[in-house]
Amino acid sequence: MYAFEFHRPSSVADAIAALKAASDGKLMAGGQTLIPTLKQRLAQPSDVIDLGGIKELHGIRQDGNSLVIGAMAKHGEVAGSDLVKSVIPGLHELAGLIGDPQVRNRGTIGGSLANSDPAADYPAAVLALNATIKTDRRSIAADDYFTGLFQTALADDELITAISFPRPEACGYAKFRNPASRYAIVGVMVARTGGGVRVAVTGAGPCAFRLPDFERALAGSFSADALAGLSVSPSGLNSDMHASAEYRAHLVRVMAQRAVKAVR
Amino acid sequence: MAENGIGASVRRKEDYRFITGGGQYVDDINRPGQAYAYFLRSPHAHAAIRGIDASQALAAPGVLAVLTGDDVKAAGWGGLICGWMVKSKDGSDMKAGPHPILCQGKARYVGDPVAMVVAETYLQAKDAAELVEVDYDVLPACVATDKADQPGQPQVHDGIANNAVYNWELGDKAAVDAAIAAAAHVTKLDFVNNRLVPNAMEPRAAIGDYDRASNGFTLHTTSQNPHVARLVISAFVGVAPEHKLRVIAPDVGGGFGSKIFIYNEECACLLASRMVRRPVKWTAERSESFVSDAHGRDHVTHAELAMDRDGRFTALRVHTKANMGAYLSTFASCVPTYLYATLLAGQYKTPAIYCEVDAVYTNTTPVDAYRGAGRPEATFLLETIVETAAKELGVDPAELRRRNFIEPSAFPYQTPVALVYDIGNYGAHLDKALELADYAGFAGRRAKSEARGKLRGVGFSCYIEACGIAPSAVVGSLGAGVGLWESAKIRFTHTGVCQVLTGTHTHGQGHETTFAQLIADKLGVPIDNVEVVHGDTDKTPVGMGTYGSRSLAVGGQAIVNAAEKIIAKGKKIAAHLLEAAEADIEFQNGSFTVKGTDRSKSLGEVVFEAYVPHHIPQGLVEPGMEETAFYDPANFTYPSGTYICEVEVDQDTGVVEIDRFVAVDDFGKVINPMIVEGQVHGGLAQGIGQALIEGCVYDEAGQLLSASYMDYCMPRADGLPDFQIATTETPCTHNTLGVKGCGEAGAIGSPPAVMNAITDAIGVRVSMPATPEKVWRALQNRQMPQAAE
Numbered sequence A: 001m002y003a004f005e006f007h008r009p010s011s012v013a014d015a016i017a018a019l020k021a022a023s024d025g026k027l028m029a030g031g032q033t034l035i036p037t038l039k040q041r042l043a044q045p046s047d048v049i050d051l052g053g054i055k056e057l058h059g060i061r062q063d064g065n066s067l068v069i070g071a072m073a074k075h076g077e078v079a080g081s082d083l084v085k086s087v088i089p090g091l092h093e094l095a096g097l098i099g100d101p102q103v104r105n106r107g108t109i110g111g112s113l114a115n116s117d118p119a120a121d122y123p124a125a126v127l128a129l130n131a132t133i134k135t136d137r138r139s140i141a142a143d144d145y146f147t148g149l150f151q152t153a154l155a156d157d158e159l160i161t162a163i164s165f166p167r168p169e170a171c172g173y174a175k176f177r178n179p180a181s182r183y184a185i186v187g188v189m190v191a192r193t194g195g196g197v198r199v200a201v202t203g204a205g206p207c208a209f210r211l212p213d214f215e216r217a218l219a220g221s222f223s224a225d226a227l228a229g230l231s232v233s234p235s236g237l238n239s240d241m242h243a244s245a246e247y248r249a250h251l252v253r254v255m256a257q258r259a260v261k262a263v264r
Numbered sequence B: 001m002a003e004n005g006i007g008a009s010v011r012r013k014e015d016y017r018f019i020t021g022g023g024q025y026v027d028d029i030n031r032p033g034q035a036y037a038y039f040l041r042s043p044h045a046h047a048a049i050r051g052i053d054a055s056q057a058l059a060a061p062g063v064l065a066v067l068t069g070d071d072v073k074a075a076g077w078g079g080l081i082c083g084w085m086v087k088s089k090d091g092s093d094m095k096a097g098p099h100p101i102l103c104q105g106k107a108r109y110v111g112d113p114v115a116m117v118v119a120e121t122y123l124q125a126k127d128a129a130e131l132v133e134v135d136y137d138v139l140p141a142c143v144a145t146d147k148a149d150q151p152g153q154p155q156v157h158d159g160i161a162n163n164a165v166y167n168w169e170l171g172d173k174a175a176v177d178a179a180i181a182a183a184a185h186v187t188k189l190d191f192v193n194n195r196l197v198p199n200a201m202e203p204r205a206a207i208g209d210y211d212r213a214s215n216g217f218t219l220h221t222t223s224q225n226p227h228v229a230r231l232v233i234s235a236f237v238g239v240a241p242e243h244k245l246r247v248i249a250p251d252v253g254g255g256f257g258s259k260i261f262i263y264n265e266e267c268a269c270l271l272a273s274r275m276v277r278r279p280v281k282w283t284a285e286r287s288e289s290f291v292s293d294a295h296g297r298d299h300v301t302h303a304e305l306a307m308d309r310d311g312r313f314t315a316l317r318v319h320t321k322a323n324m325g326a327y328l329s330t331f332a333s334c335v336p337t338y339l340y341a342t343l344l345a346g347q348y349k350t351p352a353i354y355c356e357v358d359a360v361y362t363n364t365t366p367v368d369a370y371r372g373a374g375r376p377e378a379t380f381l382l383e384t385i386v387e388t389a390a391k392e393l394g395v396d397p398a399e400l401r402r403r404n405f406i407e408p409s410a411f412p413y414q415t416p417v418a419l420v421y422d423i424g425n426y427g428a429h430l431d432k433a434l435e436l437a438d439y440a441g442f443a444g445r446r447a448k449s450e451a452r453g454k455l456r457g458v459g460f461s462c463y464i465e466a467c468g469i470a471p472s473a474v475v476g477s478l479g480a481g482v483g484l485w486e487s488a489k490i491r492f493t494h495t496g497v498c499q500v501l502t503g504t505h506t507h508g509q510g511h512e513t514t515f516a517q518l519i520a521d522k523l524g525v526p527i528d529n530v531e532v533v534h535g536d537t538d539k540t541p542v543g544m545g546t547y548g549s550r551s552l553a554v555g556g557q558a559i560v561n562a563a564e565k566i567i568a569k570g571k572k573i574a575a576h577l578l579e580a581a582e583a584d585i586e587f588q589n590g591s592f593t594v595k596g597t598d599r600s601k602s603l604g605e606v607v608f609e610a611y612v613p614h615h616i617p618q619g620l621v622e623p624g625m626e627e628t629a630f631y632d633p634a635n636f637t638y639p640s641g642t643y644i645c646e647v648e649v650d651q652d653t654g655v656v657e658i659d660r661f662v663a664v665d666d667f668g669k670v671i672n673p674m675i676v677e678g679q680v681h682g683g684l685a686q687g688i689g690q691a692l693i694e695g696c697v698y699d700e701a702g703q704l705l706s707a708s709y710m711d712y713c714m715p716r717a718d719g720l721p722d723f724q725i726a727t728t729e730t731p732c733t734h735n736t737l738g739v740k741g742c743g744e745a746g747a748i749g750s751p752p753a754v755m756n757a758i759t760d761a762i763g764v765r766v767s768m769p770a771t772p773e774k775v776w777r778a779l780q781n782r783q784m785p786q787a788a789e
């Protein structure tokens, strides 16, 4: 790790000010991605701005028909929240499948979404549940948020404050884990929402994406069997030592069917 | 049985220290004035080094020195050695390329240490290392085991043609060829034994400490065998005479073989310490461990098993290519030869066996002994081919094995591959395992799985293992550079406290408890009054360390022999004190008693008398109570066992789940059943890891892709079933304890059981690790319509 200036602001405004003042500042949530990156000397920020002291970024609350999760909510908090469990059980379950207990006790939903790791779980939920990403300056619709490999619609100096999940009628998540890291090789969330059926995939592509033909099939008949004849093209999907693009394409269908069966 | 003696599941004495953070590992030790080292490693698998410019690094804050291969040369120090001479079948010596402490002119694997930066702090050393400019001329790399000795491959060492280390053979080739030609059935298979990273929990570390006054060195290091380290570093690297080099291996957090070997970094720390006149410490980062700890396995093999009409094995023919990596590590050469081919008889009376081994260099991390070392490779091959033969013949795999077992009455049994098994009863553990696994109920369970859309399979492994490699004269005749005896010293104090000094080394195995139990049993000393001392060449008698499941069978027996000497001396003293004839004194439960009377003296009283010999006439015995024994076993010990694994395969994903795993082992006499069970659990986890999830992946350029825990998958509790474990017992015939050794069996016996179960479930073989994708692909291919024959 190279030396950097450390800041621990207590408001979003101070965090943004510190970020703007820095020549190459980095926000830090739980450090689960940032710290290993620094330790491996893959990044050399001038300043690290710790978001841990900003109260307004913490907490999980219900706001009308939506669940609002603060950017600094840890995966463990979401997985341990009775509120999440009662409002969106599929999201509660997804959070409990992230990494291992150590990761869940440090990693945050804001950090996960800002990072947009292709293998992260939350992106599938954000897309499938048609969530809104709230930042220090605007709201971003899920469909506009994920733009590419580790790429999002966030500006360089933009800070996620919360994620608002409209309550679905029902949703379910199925994950095929990387046996080593426990990230998703393929994760699929299926949701029945006011706006129709939404199916979102993580792990398989450069970033999370929706499957319109799966959505149509499920809109016709909401059952695992409705997906039986469908397939996904491996072209453009990720391929690594754990899973080829072909295998991932196959798993997308299998996990989608399992997600449908898991819908609650 | 004495309380807490042999056979008692005594809680491990050392665990309070470990689980409360009280262990003292090398990294916990800090010497006054200590500086820190960082190793700059080659990012290329194969590169000529045109020059190294360290001037900027030397000027960086806190930097004390930058060492390169030239400094090692200037010091007149040599390189690392391989301590086992294996000869090719044409009689020539193996080709050992130079193994420099720091690269000289060439880097041969990703991770090869090119330079060492020493600074006031570790971070300063690491920062400065970025300023060292190395002018590399990147060369094509030789990576694949099976292609390494083909023409046109990049050459790892100058003057070693075709990367060929040796071409070795064992067995009667003519007899085997003839038997195969005449066989009623021959089963032929190809195998890849996947390369593994040992991943000890504690990364390697070393502190080199040069003392100007004595012109001597102290090396704290993560070693399984400090005396062997002292010998090699002194006599071969040429650092200092043995009496000027003290090697201390304190608490060590796991080794699995990887800490047997003598490594570059510990030698470099010694040199750096002499240059900067300060202690120099290095602790590996985990990413360094991945590329610089010697790896395990990595064989490519073709094997043929011949049978007569009744399924009796008539011959086994094996050809193996073994990847040694870029350099011959300390014991690398003996692993795919004397620890491998000698085990190919397994539990069977196959009359003719021939094995040929080509060892090859590649531009990869050196490969050496890893839990089981050669024996897992042999067992995987044999137990897979036997099970395949059973399938081909349509015979139950348990039955085919039973038909070929060496019968209990046949011991001692001379195998056609050099070893003489002293004892065993293979049918006994097979029977017990079949019962525990409810083999009879398998068909019903399979039907139930099928009803749920899953595939179920069962697989066997009947392994043999050879522990406590010995005797010295035999291993010497086979090329070993050292003797493989073990030492022990028992030292009592005035007040009856017992110190046991052992030449073995504990790094997780629980010697402090097991050895104390031996003393409790033999001498009646409460285990809390026994202190086991190991790991310091200045404290313990010369010893050979811990590997090959030797500590109890060799080191434990040495302790017992020393205890016998204590008893013999004690009898002389007791006889005098009790005014009886020495021949009339019996020793039991810690007391010397005159036979047939109630007159006795406790061991404590006798020990006190030995140190305060106020009543002992001159010349009866020497004062004091301290005895040493060196023990050279007459033979290896031969644990054996039957493992049965049952898996369920998810056809949609290819995921394999182990539903049940039964392990019945014959370890001879068991000293501490709880510790033995723990050793079996750990071994099974590692073996199952090899079968299902672990494996090194190198790309064509020689970059290790599976170089962190994000990609290299270690076994975890949640992926393992509840093991059903039992033992049978045929006591070893050539040590008085009757013990055999249990440290590696689990890792040796389990991979073929798992893989056979998968083959049984899906109908085709896949290679290890049986990842979901491989299994899924195999299922896809199987489901393809068969072409008309």
Ligand SMILES: Cc1cc2nc3c(=O)[nH]c(=O)nc-3n(C[C@H](O)[C@H](O)[C@H](O)COP(=O)(O)OP(=O)(O)OC[C@H]3O[C@@H](n4cnc5c(N)ncnc54)[C@H](O)[C@@H]3O)c2cc1C
Pocket: A026, A027, A028, A029, A030, A031, A032, A033, A034, A035, A051, A071, A072, A075, A097, A098, A099, A100, A103, A104, A106, A107, A108, A109, A110, A111, A112, A114, A115, A119, A120, A121, A122, A158, A159, A160, A161, A181, A182, A183, A184
């Ligand atoms: C071993 C391991 C296993 C894992 N397994 C999984 C898994 O199974 N599934 C999964 O989904 N994830 C997994 N993760 C990822 C983990 O759960 C975290 O979500 C992820 O690492 C981000 O960590 P963090 O929240 O601590 O953010 P940090 O590491 O602190 O930050 C990550 C990035 O996001 C930026 N950032 C952080 N917060 C904000 C914000 N509020 N606004 C704008 N930018 C921000 C930072 O500047 C940085 O660039 C795993 C991680 C590890 C180390």
